[in-house]
Amino acid sequence: MSFLTLAPRTTPSGYLLPSIHSAAPLFTQQPNPNTQAVVTEHWTKLILSYARHRRLFILRVEDAEAAGNDWDEILRNEQINRRLLPSHLVYIMADMVAKNRAVYEPARQTRSVLLYWRTPEEWAEALHGWADSTGQLNMILTFYDIIEPPVPSPLSGIPMTLLRKAITVLAKTSRAQIIWVADGEGVRFLAGNTNK
Template sequence: MALTTHTTPSGFLLPSIHSAPPFFTEQPNPTTQSIATEQWIRLILTYARHRKLFILRVEDAEAAESDWAEILRNERINRKMTPGHLCNIMVAMADKNLAIYEPPKQKRSILVYWRLPEEWAEVLYEWVVDSGQLNTIMTFYEITDPLVESALTNIPVPLLRKAIGILGKTGRAQMIAIADGEGVRFLAKSK
């Protein structure tokens, strides 16, 4: 079979390397494996952005109904990612600060940074300004589940906390304790 691109049912364009059977197995040559790992990382990040996926689990390699099945499997060439191989790619992503283990202190599930926390901080701040929420206190729920869908809809709370922390360091956000948990006040940029 020739290496070809393929569009998945979700509309994602798989790169031609995805139709190469060796892409789905760990390579004995460290240089070759390093290149393949970089390609997998790029594929995972672009797919996560396409589908707005945040959590990748080792178990996703085995589950045919996983949100990640379109990239972790290729039925056309009868190949799929093994859990061990996926685990190694997840380690590489965490080592490169392109993901963190979520929940912490385990190695089977990562929070994928298809946008870095610094980028999320800017997206968050821009959304707050555009929606007229400066100097108001907002709950995490109001941010992650807004009335009108936004780029922040369903953002995991650990990632939201990181973004708020980054804004806090620049004086643009302040964490607030509120009756039903935590909130945040967004402040105008100081000149």
């Protein structure tokens, strides 16, 4: 019988899996609450880091139920014949929501989360920085202009829910103003006072 060495390895997408991903106990829900807390923290870091690497925003319980999705590289480890069970993923997602590292999306269900690999506050700073660097302060932009800009940006593809939260953060600091336009909602980014 051969033993796998716990070593980092690179996935086909170029993500560097930490060595803990080769430890079978990571894939099993632990009966000891302290041990499970450690396992959950490892999974949370892994999920958020991988989501950032792949620019994934949504994680669903179904991603652990069936193979062939964007999450296979981390929810499964064929080398040790392990996969994260859906019930374990439900537990991890609930912990992430409780610690404000994700929110249930859509609301009022527990099978799908919007991941905060950047917090709404971090997205707000990225959004304002993008508007400033592209010369779009004081211009009215539709939400579509931000999500699907003509030139790809760090905000391309951001879910509407997350975009709204980021704009709300900026509005509270007088650096954005929501405006109704013919196509729906728009936003005007303002220089604002960043010393608040």
